[in-house]
Amino acid sequence: xxxxxxxxxxxxxxxxxxxxxxxxxxxxxxxxxxxxxxxxxxxxxxxxxxxxxxxxxxxxxxxxxxxxxxxxxxxxxxxxxxxxxxxxxxxxxxxxxxxxxxxxxxxxxxx
Amino acid sequence: xxxxxxxxxxxxxxxxxxxxxxxxxxxxxxxxxxxxxxxxxxxxxxxxxxxxxxxxxxxxxxxxxxxxxxxxxxxxxxxxxxxxxxxxxxxxxxxxxxxxxxxxxxxxxxxxxxxxx
Numbered sequence: 485x486x487x488x489x490x491x492x493x494x495x496x497x498x499x500x501x502x503x504x505x506x507x508x509x510x511x512x513x514x515x516x517x518x519x520x521x522x523x524x525x526x527x528x529x530x531x532x533x534x535x536x537x538x539x540x541x542x543x544x545x546x547x548x549x550x551x552x553x554x555x556x557x558x559x560x561x562x563x564x565x566x567x568x569x570x571x572x573x574x575x576x577x578x579x580x581x582x583x584x585x586x587x588x589x590x591x592x593x594x595x
Numbered sequence: 596x597x598x599x600x601x602x603x604x605x606x607x608x609x610x611x612x613x614x615x616x617x618x619x620x621x622x623x624x625x626x627x628x629x630x631x632x633x634x635x636x637x638x639x640x641x642x643x644x645x646x647x648x649x650x651x652x653x654x655x656x657x658x659x660x661x662x663x664x665x666x667x668x669x670x671x672x673x674x675x676x677x678x679x680x681x682x683x684x685x686x687x688x689x690x691x692x693x694x695x696x697x698x699x700x701x702x703x704x705x706x707x708x709x710x711x712x
Contacts, residue, residue, distance in 0.1 A: 517700070526599070526686050526703030527638065572637050581699055582628060582651065583688075585637030 487511060490573055490586030497563055498594050505589040506557040507573030516549050516556040517574045517583065527572060531558070563593050597621070599689050599704035607710045608677045616672045616707045620689030626699060627670050629662055630686040632706070638686050644670060677711045684708050 490507045497503055507516070515534055519527035531542050533549035533556060540547055546559045560567055570590050574583040600619040608614050620627050625646050630638035631654075640654040646667035655662070659678075664670040674681055688701040 519703075524705070524708075526688075526705050529700060529702060532700050574637075576699065581626065581643055582640035582654070583630075583638075583699075583701060584640070587637055588635075 487584055488573060488575060488586035490589055492589060493587070494590040494592070496592045496594060499563060499565060501563055503560040503563055503567070503591065504557060505571060505591075506555060507586050508555040509575065510554070512553040513575035513577050514553070515576045516547075517576075518545075518547050518556070518558045519572045519574060519585075521570045521572060521588075523569075530571075560591075563591075565593050565595065567591060568593050599687055599702055601685075601687050601704040601707050603707060604705060605708050605710075607712060610679060610711055611676055613673065613675045614677055614709065616674075616685050616709070618670045618672070618687030618689075618704060620668065620670070620687070621702060624689035624691055624702075625667070626690040626692060626701075627664060628688040628690070628701060629670070629672050630688065630703075631656075632684040632686055634683075641672070641685075674709075677709075679711050682709055682711045 488507050488509050517532050518530045521527045531540050531547040536553050537551045538549045544561045570588045572588045573586040576583050602617045627644045629641040632638040642662045643651040644664045647664050659675045661673045684706040686703050686706045688703045690699040690701045
């Protein structure tokens with residue numbers, strides 16, 4: 485089963501607003517990844533985080549790897565219509581090569 | 596360059612039929628993963644290959660599921676005697692190993708949506 489708690493489950497925001505979503509775990513992980521999935525497509529890698537406390541940006545996206553290695557957040561600034569989709573956090577550890585995914589945050593951007 | 600490709604994109608099977616799903620990874624990626632994604636859920640791990648070796652198949656839900664990658668490139672996920680609970684999107688991902696402290700950045704294909712009637 486899922487080991488990650490991702491919240492919120494869904495969000496409705498106005499175009500131009502900032503968005504924040506987060507992911508927590510009861511276990512420590514060495515790598516946190518954020519993916520976006522559009523309908524009918526596979527997940528697309530947005531940001532990868534490898535060091536506790538690390539803050540990384542990719543355009544309007546910013547993500548942080550929590551200092552405890554048990555959480556991460558993703559911020560999207562100045563949202564636009566193409567930000568619509570499902571955002572997943574995912575984790576892996578050095579020994580487990582596969583990714584474990586959260587349950588996703590469904591983002592809707594209203595014009 | 597080309598990303599991960601999967602075929603078919605959609606497959607409808609009658610209960611009891613066998614199906615085969617194909618994955619073409621990114622050229623040069625030695626690692627290949629299969630995931631199953633149920634409606635409204637995140638992907639769940641099925642199995643992992645490094646080159647042609649299947650190193651982890653702990654996520655395969657039953658012995659009806661079989662995966663192979665005989666030449667270390669293209670992979671096939673086979674499901675025998677399909678059941679309705681097998682209906683899901685099957686995702687393939689490929690990756691380079693970036694070192695112990697960075698692990699794998701996995702790049703996904705578009706998936707195959709399997710519907711068992």
